[in-house]
Amino acid sequence: MTDLGAVKSALRQQAIELPSWAFGNSGTRFKVFAQKGVPRTPQEKIADAAQVHAYTGIAPSVALHIPWDAVDDYAALAAYAAEQGVRVGTINANVFQDDDFRLGSVTNPDPAVRRKALDHLLACVDVMDATGSRDLKLWFADGTNYPGQDDIRARQDRLAEALVAVRDRLAPHQRILLEYKLFEPAFYTTDVPDWGTAYAHCLKLGEQAQVVVDTGHHAPGTNIEFIVAFLLREGKLGGFDFNSRFYADDDLMVGAADPFQLFRIMHEVVRGGGYDPAAGIAFMLDQCHNIEAKIPGQIRSVLNAQEATAKALLVDTDALEAAQRAGDVLGANAVLMDAYNTDVRPLLAELRAEDGLDPDPMAAFARSGYLERIAAERVGGQQAGWGA
Numbered sequence: 526m527t528d529l530g531a532v533k534s535a536l537r538q539q540a541i542e543l544p545s546w547a548f549g550n551s552g553t554r555f556k557v558f559a560q561k562g563v564p565r566t567p568q569e570k571i572a573d574a575a576q577v578h579a580y581t582g583i584a585p586s587v588a589l590h591i592p593w594d595a596v597d598d599y600a601a602l603a604a605y606a607a608e609q610g611v612r613v614g615t616i617n618a619n620v621f622q623d624d625d626f627r628l629g630s631v632t633n634p635d636p637a638v639r640r641k642a643l644d645h646l647l648a649c650v651d652v653m654d655a656t657g658s659r660d661l662k663l664w665f666a667d668g669t670n671y672p673g674q675d676d677i678r679a680r681q682d683r684l685a686e687a688l689v690a691v692r693d694r695l696a697p698h699q700r701i702l703l704e705y706k707l708f709e710p711a712f713y714t715t716d717v718p719d720w721g722t723a724y725a726h727c728l729k730l731g732e733q734a735q736v737v738v739d740t741g742h743h744a745p746g747t748n749i750e751f752i753v754a755f756l757l758r759e760g761k762l763g764g765f766d767f768n769s770r771f772y773a774d775d776d777l778m779v780g781a782a783d784p785f786q787l788f789r790i791m792h793e794v795v796r797g798g799g800y801d802p803a804a805g806i807a808f809m810l811d812q813c814h815n816i817e818a819k820i821p822g823q824i825r826s827v828l829n830a831q832e833a834t835a836k837a838l839l840v841d842t843d844a845l846e847a848a849q850r851a852g853d854v855l856g857a858n859a860v861l862m863d864a865y866n867t868d869v870r871p872l873l874a875e876l877r878a879e880d881g882l883d884p885d886p887m888a889a890f891a892r893s894g895y896l897e898r899i900a901a902e903r904v905g906g907q908q909a910g911w912g913a
């Protein structure tokens with residue numbers, strides 16, 4: 526039997542980090558649909574993120590993207606976030622939106638471009654110092670489009686060199702989170718295409734470098750929970766970029782396309798000790814709300830993650846282990862499915878009520894009038910910087 530009190534207190538510890546870019550206008554290369562009231566400044570993005578936390582109680586931090594969220598005074602921005610009831614979380618570097626990076630950033634064949642990319646990464650660590658952020662998330666768009674275009678091995682050497690330089694700049698409490706992605710924007714080779722490549726670089730870099738798993742960055746059919754279990758076991762899972770995919774890197778709401786996959790991932794997280802805050806796993810969303818309202822989209826995503834987590838915490842581990850030891854294939858599978866098939870919504874509503882939150886965050890936010898207010902007050906919202 527599962528102890529519901531223990532499940533509730535574990536759920537109270539949950540922290541999902543929101544991406545600042547989820548609140549800006551976004552789209553595809555075909556069209557960015559502008560929405561009313563979207564933020565015009567990093568402060569307004571933080572204010573919107575704070576709404577998500579206010580209604581869910583489990584989204585206490587916001588990831589920034591530099592230079593999309595560039596400000597003169599990052600310490601002041603962190604103070605502003607604190608006033609809003611949230612904090613600045615992971616700093617995301619951007620070495621993909623400059624003409625100089627056509628052939629890559631840190632892996633570019635031109636040393637001057639490599640230097641420019643590295644300088645940006647180092648500047649991001651300066652931002653972390655000012656905001657008190659622990660993690661620097663590195664995703665590189667680097668790769669090639671055609672066989673022979675550049676030397677695959679030399680590009681790995683250049684990547685390793687840049688990563689070492691960044692690691693050497695970190696304070697002891699700071700980390701590199703290295704993100705991999707199968708393809709896009711590069712279509713032939715990508716310099717960090719998979720967890721194995723990211724893991725190998727992080728292993729060489731040592732304690733301060735960990736792999737981040739973006740759930741949208743795999744080939745169809747990839748068993749992501751296996752990757753999670755493996756990296757956790759090796760002490761190399763740094764965090765997640767949660768989202769859903771149907772086709773490629775769709776950045777849709779987590780738990781929308783495949784809630785069962787999210788449950789399986791969270792089950793491995795719990796099983797591997799990654800849910801313990803001491804494990805330091807960063808549970809982040811990396812999403813864009815191209816056609817749906819952004820703040821409700823984020824609230825829904827946080828709730829989806831919370832539901833999957835509740836189900837994972839409900840797994841009867843004693844019964845599961847007993848069935849596994851006995852070689853009871855169907856019995857073991859049934860234990861897992863029982864947890865997955867539990868409707869956890871009443872439990873989560875009860876938890877919120879106990880904590881002074883509205884049991885229905887979506888409805889409560891809709892009633893608050895916040896969206897109408899920002900639509901009236903904010904004119905000329907910013908594009909997220911993504912999908913232009």
Ligand code: AOS
Nearest residue numbers: 546617664704739766774811
């Ligand atoms: C890109 O595909 C990666 O998912 C990045 O983590 C992120 O989406 C990008 O840096 C924009 O925020």
Ligand code: ZN
Nearest residue numbers: 704739766811
């Ligand atoms: Zn990502």
Ligand code: ZN
Nearest residue numbers: 739741742774
């Ligand atoms: Zn992505």
